Every structure is written in C-alpha cells, then in structure tokens.
Amino acid sequence: MPTGIAIRDVRDQLFDAAERILLRDGANALTSRAVTTEAGVAKGVLHRHFEDFDAFLAEFVLDRVGRVEARGVALLGSAGTGTVVDNLVEALTELFESIALRIMGLLISRDALRARLREIRGPGVPVMKEAARMVADYLAAERELGRVPAGADVEVVAPMLIGAVHLLFADVEGAGPGASEVRRVAAAALAEYGD
Structure with a gap:
C-alpha cells in the first residue's frame, strides 16, 4: 500500500488480520509480516501504531x-x-x-x-x-x-x-x-x- 494514504480503522484491520491468521494457521504463523500482509498494508503500518510486535x-x-x-x-x-x-x-x-x-x-x-x-x-x-x-x-x-x-x-x-x-x-x-x-x-x- 502506498505511503501517505490514510487507512481507516487500521487497528481493527490489523486485529482482524491477526485473528484470521490465528484461526487458519495457529500461533506459530503469527508474525508482524504475516499480519500486515493479511491486512493488506505496509509492514511499517503496524510499527507506527504499536511500540513493537x-x-x-x-x-x-x-x-x-x-x-x-x-x-x-x-x-x-x-x-x-x-x-x-x-x-x-x-x-x-x-x-x-x-x-x-x-x-x-x-x-x-x-x-x-x-x-x-x-x-x-x-x-x-x-x-x-x-x-x-x-x-x-x-x-x-x-x-x-x-x-x-x-x-x-x-x-x-x-x-x-x-x-x-x-x-x-x-x-x-x-x-x-x-x-x-x-x-x-x-x-x-x-x-x-x-x-
């Protein structure tokens, strides 16, 4: 996703992506890259909103x-x-x-x-x-x-x-x-x- 474009409800989008990964693939598959990929956002988006994973x-x-x-x-x-x-x-x-x-x-x-x-x-x-x-x-x-x-x-x-x-x-x-x-x-x- 290009930078500079506002993402609505990014926290919910990331949380929903994490839930889908957990349900589908389990805890071992849950990484920051997997979450951002699943959410369809750049990896940096997660780190702009949270201190760390x-x-x-x-x-x-x-x-x-x-x-x-x-x-x-x-x-x-x-x-x-x-x-x-x-x-x-x-x-x-x-x-x-x-x-x-x-x-x-x-x-x-x-x-x-x-x-x-x-x-x-x-x-x-x-x-x-x-x-x-x-x-x-x-x-x-x-x-x-x-x-x-x-x-x-x-x-x-x-x-x-x-x-x-x-x-x-x-x-x-x-x-x-x-x-x-x-x-x-x-x-x-x-x-x-x-x-």
Whole structure:
C-alpha cells in the first residue's frame, strides 16, 4: 500500500488480520509480516501504531478479552430465562468456538506477551480469567433468583466448568464437540445444586 494514504480503522484491520491468521494457521504463523500482509498494508503500518510486535499482540488479546466481557453481559442478561444449563451451553460453546482457544496457544508460546499482559491485567490467564468471571457472575445472578441453590459455591464451580469445557474443545481439528457434550459437562457441574 502506498505511503501517505490514510487507512481507516487500521487497528481493527490489523486485529482482524491477526485473528484470521490465528484461526487458519495457529500461533506459530503469527508474525508482524504475516499480519500486515493479511491486512493488506505496509509492514511499517503496524510499527507506527504499536511500540513493537508484543505490544500489538497484547492490545489484540485485550481487544478480544473485551468481547468475552461483552458476552458476559449478555449471559448475565439471560438470568431468569430458559434453563441455567441451556444458557451456559450457549455461552460456553460460543466462547470456545471463537478465537479463545487460539489465544491460549498464543499465550503459551510467547513468554513476553504473558508477562506484558500480567503487568496490564494482573495475574490469571487472559480470556480464561474473564470467562470464569462471566460464568461466576451469571451463576450468582441465578442463585439470587433461586434457580441455583443458595449453597452453590459459584466461585469454585465457574472455573471448574471453564476448565472442563476447555478440555472438550482443546486440540480439536474441525468441528468441535456438539452441544450435547457441553450440556453433559454443564449439567454435571451443576448436578449437586440442581437446575
């Protein structure tokens, strides 16, 4: 792309390119050259907007974390409707069919990125931390409505549920597990408390 031409929403364009690469080719394929090539911009564009590639990746991950947080708001809004298990199945399937798993691979492969994100967001694995918070907040809301018993320890159930569903989706090529598998895990996590 010639220099001197303004690019609209360049950050979003670069983030979307990074997501496409992650989804298609995985974390090892994600380089600054691959991102700018995929975005159809000159390599220098990325470095004009970000301190370095790890700064770009950190902002990319935080942008995608924002999407998880937005999904959390939607899940919280579903409290009191449908069934608790159905609401969890929908939210967790959407989460793990998204870029979330690929971000996990990216975080595992880049120590400097993990360290930078820890400085920005504190301890915990980005995306998984927000996903556990999303589920805990939702279960707490359902507990207040009496749809999850008062004794339910949502701060323990939520990360257990995230971890178990993550394992269903991890390292799956092609189609992920079906809703029935996710339902089985969600129902088992809540079995002690009922639905």
